[in-house]
Amino acid sequence: MPKGVLRIFSGLHFELEAGDIAAVMGASGVGKTTLLNLLGALDRPTEGTVYLDGEDLFARDEMELARIRNRKIGFVFQFFHLLPEFTALENVSLPLMISGLDRLEALKKGLDILREVFLEDKAHCRPAQLSAGEQQRVAIARALINEPKLLLADEPTGNLDWKTGELILRLLLDLHKRKGLSSILVTHNDKVAQFCRKLYVMERGELKLLA
Numbered sequence: 001m002p003k004g005v006l007r008i009f010s011g012l013h014f015e016l017e018a019g020d021i022a023a024v025m026g027a028s029g030v031g032k033t034t035l036l037n038l039l040g041a042l043d044r045p046t047e048g049t050v051y052l053d054g055e056d057l058f059a060r061d062e063m064e065l066a067r068i069r070n071r072k073i074g075f076v077f078q079f080f081h082l083l084p085e086f087t088a089l090e091n092v093s094l095p096l097m098i099s100g101l102d103r104l105e106a107l108k109k110g111l112d113i114l115r116e117v118f119l120e121d122k123a124h125c126r127p128a129q130l131s132a133g134e135q136q137r138v139a140i141a142r143a144l145i146n147e148p149k150l151l152l153a154d155e156p157t158g159n160l161d162w163k164t165g166e167l168i169l170r171l172l173l174d175l176h177k178r179k180g181l182s183s184i185l186v187t188h189n190d191k192v193a194q195f196c197r198k199l200y201v202m203e204r205g206e207l208k209l210l211a
């Protein structure tokens, strides 16, 4: 940065066991998004590393990292990040097409996963034709279509009203269990704390286990 090095973490160590679900809370700007971006290999750390399934992620080159992100990690963001020109069905099917599946097969599986988020009737709508909660359900379906092991959700209810947010949280928790995922949810929603096995608060570059 212009004013020198911005140090976000100091000696941070964090472990998530397979099948576990953890919530991460903390004030804006403490580094929650940075943490998820590192865990999901969207960013490279300047020091330290991340192990996924015992494998050192940052020993891999960019092509291999892209493949790991596509196959093993599902991301859900606060602002959905759907592609506006594509339908809900195309948005969810895209990761499968990228992983090399035939287009028709991908669309067929896309419809199956849309059913799991109760949106099969909106399959041919574009994001702008969907409510915020529906857009987030499409994004969740897209995150899960490749049957990832790890689900990373960065304030998934941050852009939703209270009631819709609660429905989305319940859906995420239900999918976490049914699909045997390992999940990390960054959230400001106190409710989530009651559902997650572990609750962390990020403060001054460290993660503190609250419960």
Ligand SMILES: Nc1ncnc2c1ncn2[C@@H]1O[C@H](COP(=O)(O)OP(=O)(O)O)[C@@H](O)[C@H]1O
Pocket (backbone or CB within 6 Å): 006, 008, 026, 027, 028, 029, 030, 031, 032, 033, 034, 035
């Ligand atoms: N692309 C970037 N370049 C430089 N600094 C950044 C960038 N993104 C975030 N930061 C800084 O890193 C810190 C942590 O940000 P972030 O991880 O987004 O926090 P949180 O998600 O907890 O709000 C903040 O000080 C923020 O200003």
Ligand SMILES: [Mg+2]
Pocket (backbone or CB within 6 Å): 032, 033, 034, 154
């Ligand atoms: Mg953030």
